[in-house]
Amino acid sequence: MSKTLLIGSCRSFSGKSALVLGLSRLLSERGISVSFGKPLATSLEREGQDKQDATSAGGASSGGAGPAWPDPLIDDDVRFVGETLELPPERLIPSLEVLAPSTAHARLLEGELHASSTVEQFRSHLDHATSDLVILEAAGSLSEGLLYGLSLVQLAEGLDAPVILVHLWHDSRSVDDLLEARQELGERLLGVVLNAVTPEDVPRLEKEVSPALERLGLPVYGVMPRSPLLRSVTVAELARRLGAEVVCCRDRLDLLVETLSIGAMNVNSAMEFFRKRRNMAVVTGADRTDIQLAALEASTQCLILTGVGDPLPPLVSRAEELEVPLLRVEQDTLTTVEVIEQAFGHVRLHEAVKATYAFRLVEQHCRFEPLLNHLGLG
Template sequence: MGTTLLIGSCEPFSGKSALVLGIAQQLIRSGLPIRFGKPLATSLEWDPAKGPLPQPLIDDDVRFVGDTLGLPESHLIPSLHLLSPTTATLRLGQGELTAGDGFDRLKQQVVAEDGFTLLECAGSLQEGLLYGLSLPQLAEGLNAKVVLVHLWRDSCSVDALLAAKQTLGDHLAGVVLNAVTPDEVESLERQVVPALENLGLSVYGVMPRSPLLRSVTVGELVRRLDARVICCPERQELLVETLSIGAMNVNSAMEFFRRRRNMAVVTGADRTDIQLAALEASTQCLILTGAGEPLPQLISRAEELDVPLLKVDHDTLATVEVIEQAFGHVRLHETVKATYAFRLVEEHCHLDRLFEVLDLPVPSR
């Protein structure tokens, strides 16, 4: 008889996929067969004008995790529904709030088969109710334990965890606190974690905030900004960790740029001095706003340094808002991020305790 664990969160983009990768990797080391899926697909690119949903419905996150872990296709569990405006409109028209026959098949599969089933749930406790696939519904229907990955800002962050505990009851196995300011990890483990344990919240890890995991590819910025790529289109896989605005004088800009790493620099198309200074720093892409075109010598230098040069129609303020919204709100679909996630979970999570609760073999280190 198999074991099922649900990974959920109180809000989207809390770090569920990173924890999934870390848990799965440690159990694979112990020789335990792993199956992974997302009952409600949330990251599948689908255009209803081009045809029906693909079958089987394999979420992009599931595909990436499967490829990263080397799982066979048969160990990727298809999603039952896709969360999208189109499918939500259809569900509303149908007035149907259950997951349908597919949920019964899912239940039979995870109960009957040996090994371990890891299911990543939607972005919050409520998300998926329209499809009958919210986290509480899945926990109850599958009689499964839940681990919540929670973004920790300060002690007020505990309210959402206490509300989740009331909703999930005995299904809640515990929590992992994520995106903690690195300097505060030690004090949090020493002072806050014991307090949470006294409130009945088992804490399996405190993970520091990671600029790498929050980073966004140049290609994603191109998509979100609807930008024109002037040069180096083949370098869109570069990861942007920080944002800089080139609005100061060139001497101040050079000093500022030297203190930053893996930047996207946003500046006016007429600020050639700032643009050239940015190219000599740790710049992953240069984004030009406003009227005008870059000078040929700028394009030539960007090509020499392999730095993508983008041109957008937005003004600087609107461009910055789009980029800031992207940080921390993208899927974990890059190999370098997955490698870092493995290390982050191994170094900062105490999964032995979780595996004991689930009556699973504790991997040897």
């Protein structure tokens, strides 16, 4: 069996896929072949439906037939990494289970946990791997996947595989999660990559925090700054989450939104505010035509109208001229803003421009020589 490396995190959406992309390309450039998979799938493209998170997919209730998952069970993240790195199909490792309400319910009703047999079953997926290294992306946290026998700790023990953690850094209190992981994983935890660090704090963390973590048995392979681009969300994803009507520019829904602005002030204040922002989604009432037109003249990726009333023809015409998607929602402004804020940093890395940026981020801020030496790939 090929050598195996697990990429995990203490919390969901910490940047695992970005690290997988950057590390895999680094290895490829050194002539080291890589396979990639997710033992527990979390995002699938289901027949006849748009892409959706498996965690939000509706499943069959007890006694139902359940959803028809694709075969082989290739997670969307795995497929995207494979396409981006041009991996042949045989280097994409199928998932064993899907994290979804229906599968969790079925597991719960079984009444028994068979972690060792589940991991052993997944191990058979790796028996045919012909690459130098198999990289596996674990579930979102240390506990996620326990019901399936496919949590990070269960996989590390069952596959006897080393682990790298990608960790969202806030301040020194963030260390508690890492210490818990160290306690759970023991010597299998090779090191961590700190992610989403405030850019101006990166030098301080490299100078002070990294050596301190090393003394605690937590080698730091990199300190990556927070990126608005990697946290961004497409207009299409916002429209899906909001259940919005797309009034115009349906062919521009791939635009990336990095910031959110609320058009609730007078037009002069709004224009000054909008000039300071970039790649915005602007949320405003359907009756505020003055704000809407001002937003279109700024760095606006989409304009979202709340409340009752149809957009005026001059507004639609100007939006079409500037190729800015116009969305209309039934929710009030507060609810709309809450949905959008939840989306930032909680979407998957499925855009080429994000992948390119992830390559550069990992290349500039991570040093993997100790890892490669440990794996015998130096």
